[in-house]
Amino acid sequence: MIENTISRNKFLKLLAKISAIFYIGTKTIGCAAHGNIPRLKGISEDNYLSFHGIQKVFLEGNPIEDFDLGIALDNYVYGHPYPIETEDIILFLAGIPSSTLVALALDFSFTPLSKLDKDEMEKRLLSWKTSSLSMKRGLFSILRQFSFTLLSSDKKFQAFMGYNS
Numbered sequence: 001m002i003e004n005t006i007s008r009n010k011f012l013k014l015l016a017k018i019s020a021i022f023y024i025g026t027k028t029i030g031c032a033a034h035g036n037i038p039r040l041k042g043i044s045e046d047n048y049l050s051f052h053g054i055q056k057v058f059l060e061g062n063p064i065e066d067f068d069l070g071i072a073l074d075n076y077v078y079g080h081p082y083p084i085e086t087e088d089i090i091l092f093l094a095g096i097p098s099s100t101l102v103a104l105a106l107d108f109s110f111t112p113l114s115k116l117d118k119d120e121m122e123k124r125l126l127s128w129k130t131s132s133l134s135m136k137r138g139l140f141s142i143l144r145q146f147s148f149t150l151l152s153s154d155k156k157f158q159a160f161m162g163y164n165s
Contacts, residue, residue: 041078
């Protein structure tokens with residue numbers, strides 16, 4: 001008898017791929033209900049809201065008061081004079097906080113990160129940081145590092161740190 005088993009990590013990777021396909025094929029309805037969304041160069045309102053939301057957790061205490069992580073994402077992806085090679089990967093990463101399928105697969109919740117308030121989002125992200133699943137720890141690290149990368153590429157932050165161009 002042939003036994004068809006799949007490891008938990010393989011199952012979660014498969015589910016993440018399925019969620020990527022689902023996410024790319026659909027758009028969130030009613031994003032504008034979350035407040036004023038600035039004019040974007042190319043990312044979706046959902047991607048903007050996702051990164052604008054995780055800014056509250058990862059960049060708390062940021063010295064640049066008017067910094068907006070959602071705008072920084074949009075400028076990073078679509079602010080270059082030529083298309084960046086990793087655009088698809090970055091847009092997939094931007095969709096993770098707003099994906100219901102990712103929330104269901106990783107946290108057994110129907111509420112994605114972007115729909116949580118700051119305290120609940122911080123609690124969930126910290127659970128990812130210390131999780132036994134390498135996928136959760138990896139996503140936490142990638143989201144956190146990318147947030148800091150976007151902040152450090154901001155001209156006002158560079159000036160604040162003493163790097164004058």
